[in-house]
Amino acid sequence: MSDGQRDFDLDQFLPFRLNRAAEFIALRFAAAYKAEYGLTRPEWRTLAALGSSGRMTATEVGAHSTMHKTKVSRAVFALEERRWLKRTQDEDDRRAEHLELTAAGAKAYRDLTRLARDYSLELSELVGQEGLQALSSGLTAVEKAIAKRPR
Amino acid sequence: MSDGQRDFDLDQFLPFRLNRAAEFIALRFAAAYKAEYGLTRPEWRTLAALGSSGRMTATEVGAHSTMHKTKVSRAVFALEERRWLKRTQDEDDRRAEHLELTAAGAKAYRDLTRLARDYSLELSELVGQEGLQALSSGLTAVEKAIAKRPR
């Protein structure tokens, strides 16, 4: 009873597959930092960006993690409220502000990276070394493409 | 001035990379079906699931595309309103209903698969054959893992 249009298979369609995999993988990790720290994803990403690359401006955080301005803005606000980051105005350009983790923020970041590492291990067990290897080199190719044709 | 915690790099963290890539790739395609047909992503996914696998129940659609019940429910409603799908109650189990594309729905599906194919080509040009190949086999590994440890 299946109709003739067997020339397209959703299960083969890359955007679909990629999305499903990303959701699965990200969600499992999100559960961890949500449960333990009550962080949202934009908040975790901002924390991670600052933790791993150091002092940055909000725009830079956004560019790095491809998050929209508003997401960053709200995440920064939330993290500031927790006293996990502090802002300082740029001396020369009074529009910009530099973001930096406080000691408490850095500690939280360290804890979370431990979680992240654990999860990476779990993943490599779950998915397998070769799978991860392939995935990673595929992603590198995509990242290059993104860099070439931004936005 | 960068602090010592150089042992974790967000740019290497798989959930992050996957998500960024998925967003980039899915968004570009989403723009197409959104602009041309005004479909949301859950709607497109539902249409695609029904178009490519034929008659299904809402729960099955959700399982297949890993969409939440409510997303499916709303997508089905929207597609029904457009007269792109019709429901029929199951004879034996009066809770369940089978979903099926109408002629108009099937036509839209066919149009959209053309778009999808075009996009696949564009992708393979943008990302490159080997990249896609690697990505695909990596995704296969993830999909196996998902199947093993569902949810």
Add this chain to the structure above:
DNA sequence: TCCGTATGGTTACAAATGTAACTGTCTATT
């Protein structure tokens, strides 16, 4: 047959998100 529980699907409400407009500051051109 009656009761507890599971399941398909919808709906109400709250939280997250995107869009667009806005404030304030900077820069370039005149």
Add this chain to the structure above:
DNA sequence: AATAGACAGTTACATTTGTAACCATACGGA
């Protein structure tokens, strides 16, 4: 200088999403 545009960041509003409660039906004992 003066003005027009660009840019950092925030805010208001509409849309989308997730959570939980809900209805109706089905199923599995006691």
